[in-house]
Amino acid sequence: MNFILHIWRQENPQDAGGFKTYTLDNVAADSSFLEMLDQLNEQLIQAGETAIVFDYDCREGICGACSLVINGYVHGKQQRTTTCQLYMREYADEKELWIEPWRASAFPVVQDLTVDRTAFDRIIQAGGFVEVSTGSAPEANTLLVDKHSADEAFNSATCIGCGACVAVCPNASASLFVAAKVGHLSYLPQGAITAKDRALKMTRAMFKEGFGVCSNHRHCQTQCPKSISVSNIALMNKLLSWS
Amino acid sequence: MLGSRPTFEPTGPLQDRWKKHLFDLSLIAPQNRAKHKIIVVGTGLAGASLSATLGEMGYQVSSFCFQDSPRRAHSIAAQGGINAAKNYRNDGDSVWRLFYDTIKGGDFRARESNVYRLAELSVNIIDQAVAQGVPFAREYSGYLANRSFGGAQVSRTFYARGQTGQQLLLGAYQAMSTQIAKGGVSHHSRSEMLEIIKVDGRARGIVVRDLVSGKISAHTADCVVLCTGGYGNAFYLSTNAKGCNASATWRAHKHGAYFANPSFTQIHPTCIPQSGEAQSKLTLMSESLRNDGRIWAPKNIKDCERDPSTIKEGERDYFLERLYPAFANLVPRDIASRAVKNICDEGRGVGAKIHGQCRGVYLDFADAIKRLGERAIREKYGNLFEMYQRITGDNPYRMPMKIYPAVHYTMGGLWVDYNLMTTIDGLFAGGEANFSDHGANRLGASALMQGLADGYFILPQTVANYLAKEEFDNIDKHSAVSEGLSRAKQRLNALQNAPKPKHSPDYFHQKLGFILWESCGMSREKAKLRQAVKEIKDLKNEFWHSVKVTGIDKEMNQTLERAGRVADFIELGHLMCVDALDREESCGCHARVEHLSKAGEAQRNDEDYAYVSSWESQDGGFILHKEFLSFEFIQPTIRNYR
CATH class of the missing domain: 3.10.20.30 (Beta-grasp domain)
Structure with a gap:
């Protein structure tokens, strides 16, 4: 060829x-x-x-x-x-x-073809985690997670942080990236306690970095290499409206 | 003991050793921790979990990775799972059994104390990961699911579909991100370590190149931890990420850190064969495929180019089933890999011709589809079949897959004592970068376990012990710092100004890979290894004489990055062959043709070779130091899979 x-x-x-x-x-x-x-x-x-x-x-x-x-x-x-x-x-x-x-x-x-995606790292630093210091975790099976939630959390957690969602969005929004992490941790009891706070902090960080707001084009979902669903964005918006 | 150097292994009952050692280690009070600065290079499972934990404890941590984000370290690509001796299935598992399996799997070439500690800590890792929100697979009842992995007789593997490494790494990365936000960890992405800074025999810092601006800078600290992964990419083609390199460990080795068991490299049988000589990497497919797929090659060489579906049952050789009737297609990785290689060496391989030989055999699901139905196979292996089809363009539901072994993991690495400290004081190594726990062969689902045990639980304690016992002056103005900087600059300069620039770094890397694969791959023999040593020496000369690096060093220059890494791989490749030559036995993944039984089984020689080969570089040559292994708790036995 x-x-x-x-x-x-x-x-x-x-x-x-x-x-x-x-x-x-x-x-x-x-x-x-x-x-x-x-x-x-x-x-x-x-x-x-x-x-x-x-x-x-x-x-x-x-x-x-x-x-x-x-x-x-x-x-x-x-x-x-x-x-x-x-x-x-x-x-x-x-x-x-x-x-x-x-x-x-x-x-x-x-x-050339390389871009700086450290904004994504800073968004995670703003709240994309469950804070648990090493050694303080309880026995793993004391915390039950229903299979449906575990599967949903996993689906959201498969985001690879490549930034395709931003690149394809007419508004350069990072909503799908942010919502994937919000979804992953909010579906699980471990992350549910700080779910609203997390959604708020991560969204604020997203705007601070200069990403746009979600404008419902859904190109992100179509082009996402890991098929992350826009339903995560709906979940994130629900959490935001409560916080 | 390694010469006069103690390993600091505790004595007494195995079960109490780590607890006893922990109590004996010195501590640093919380209010004093912020006075200590620690450098952690690498952000895979070991590095990220260590940085997160040290940050939480209150130390000042500086972390570095060459990727554009710590989340991209190669731990992310681990598929299968992570072992832990939880015994949730009530199938007779225990810390002792995981310890036993790991020692035996490593073919009795690892330290009992270290391996026991690993098995003991495995249970804490799962607790920690679950608390962080790692979405492990679960049963409908909500409890964690387990599976048996890599031929284990118990179900002790925890998993997150085929992406366990990704999920565990994101857990560690997020924990580290918490600390970055709080200021405990200052992180530097796109930064590559070029040199180690040693003052009065102790590691006190590193020299780093900013891969964007090209700026060279020195970073000093009280100690340095390398969690920089393995060296599988010495073979050029491997399942490792393209960026994986051995430069950090090799630079440390050149300054006095002994390199242990460099020839112990694991080759994984179920990878997608190379399609052409320009291929850049190989892709692993989960070993679970061997549960239902049957491996075969044509009996006759003349059938190798035929459409496999027209080759009749009687014309096929299901060679693993023939050679190893008891375990058949499920024999351990090294045995399966070697059998596939032998078939291809006989000329019975199929698929693309690489360097004059067809390198592939069939992995056939036709019988399984007939027996279980296509739907059941799709449910079990759908994602793997899709991946295979995407890469090869072939539909494995209709055509048998083709597979060939590929380099996957390196058990060797920097020699470390029980505290995971190298032979340079103040220089520690964790994860795949050290040689510590897997002996001559690693069991499936054990790499993730080791990386996280080192990072979350072992290094934070042993590093503190070191800091508590030593005193540290400010060395920012020390001549060792400026010397380190100028060494790094001189080397970059030499890479860019070869006398007769002719070939790109990849040209040399491919040549090295071919030499290593042929002579220090799945089977090794004296004459070929000797020839390889000679060829690698020549290659090294040719490299420094004619490597061609275009572009400038004051900007992003991936050609320059590769050149530096290839230069180190060439020297390490030399040592790999020297080590393989020394070890006149077969053990684990190391198969010396001279030491195989008539049936092709590895013949270990415990009398003469029950030691860790620990190599020192001196004046262009290598000096062997032996750490003799003693087995107090498990009697070495011979593996037999027939």
Whole structure:
């Protein structure tokens, strides 16, 4: 497979940045999308050019490091998939690819395709936890959790913090990310005591970081690689209205 | 004892050793803790749980990770579960049995005292995680669910679907986040440790590169803890995350921390085979697939390229069932992996040709689907089948899966005593970064347990003991700090200015990986290892002569990051082969061809090799120090799976 690639290059947060066009030939259909970029980078290094910076780590869809908007879609065209789990055979019918970083003012571009997502860490620090010091926990089975709640909590807890929900939202809201954590901990008795306080603190932190408010487009749910449901946002709003 | 260095293992009844040791450790009063600064490198299960706990206790903690967030450390990818001797199933489990299984699983190459402590602490980990809101699987009654994992005869594994590592790590990350908000922990993401700072023989700080700005800075403290993971990526292709590297531990090793059992690397049988030579990593599929899938290869080489569905029953070789009738497809990881390799070496492998050989065998669910129905299989393995299909484009409900072993975990690591302190005073190592608990082979669902035992319960106590016993001056102006900074800068400079720049860091990494996989992988033999040592030495010279790093060092430069890591992997790869050469026996995952029985079973040699190989680097060579292991409570026995 041969491709013409239009890739966003930006030296630093202040730089205006822009697309640069590359051609890449002999891409294997079984290459992952990031391996295709590795191949391009090897070609650039051979030519003495600076390699393109992009975030990646586990390459199995769980660490949440990879991102990329590909031809207008966050994490590419396949649903419920992170970019690292996307394979080039999915692009067999295409010749040109436009590859960009996440776009949101709360996620400033660091360099090329890499953005700064530390705002997410600060939102968690604002209240995304159950405070329990090491050693003070009671015997695990003294705390029963009905299976339905445990399953719901787990579904919300599978958020990988990649930021696709923000990147796809017309309002750059982080509501799905925040609500996933609020949902995870509020479904469980361990986190229920501080549920209202948590929702309030995390939402405030979200606005402080410059993310927008949820505008009910629900693109986030459609594009979330882990299928986190917007019902978490409803739960979060309920908690907020009570607090 | 390691030479003249004590291991500080307590004596007396095994059950009382940790309790006794805890009482004997020195304490630091709450009001004095804020005077002490501790550096923790790495934010996986061990690092994040340690930073959180030390922060709560009142110390000043500085934590570092190379990822863009502490939540992305590779512990997140662990699928299966975490063992704990809760005996919730009333199936005869106990702390003693978990201890016994772990020692035996490690093929009698781990310390009894350490392993017993691990088994003992396992129960507290589950309590802690549940209190944090880790959403473990539950029964309809609301109680925690368990399963048997990796061939264990008891159900002691706690799990959160196939994402146990993710959920435990998020628990530790959130606990650490609480402390960051309160100011007890100051955290630095996208920061890579380049050097260790040693003053008067004690570890007192690290040199760090800010991976965004390229700025090099020194951080000083009273002690340093490395929770920086394993070195599986020395093989280039592994199931580890791409960023996983051995640089922190290797830099520490170069400054005097002995490296123990480097050749003990675990290879996992059920991974998705490589599809091409440009592949960047391998993906593990849960071992649970072997419960219902049957592993086979064509009997005849000429059938290897045929569509498997047209290969008749009589033309198939279900080799694990044939070789190991008692355990069949459920034999331990190392035995399954080696059998698959042998089949492929015979030329009976299937799938893509890599370096001239087809590297794959079939894992077939046709019989299970016939017996249980597609729906039942979908319920059990749906997510794994989906993952397989996404990666390979093949539908495993219709076509047998292809699998091949891949490097998964490294049991070796920095040598540590019972306090988890390395041979450098004030330098501790936790989690996969140390060699401590798994001997020559790790059991399934034990890595998460060890990381969290080290981070939540062991290191906070032993680090305090060290701080209480020592005195610390301010060393910010000490020459060791500026020397560390200039060493780091010189090295970066050398990486960027090779005399004849020609090949990217990945080129060298792939070459190293191929050498290690062929000679220090699933089976090892003297001649090949010797050849590998020679090849790696040549590769090292070629690397420093012709590595090509483009871009500048004052910005994000992933090529430069990789170059530094590959340089360390090359040296570590050399030591892995040296260690494998020294160990003239087969044990656990370490199979020396010269020491296998006729039937292919590992032949351990307790008389001569019941020791921890602990290596010191000196003048480009390696010196072996032996820590002899004694087994007071369990008589070493021979594993037999036939």
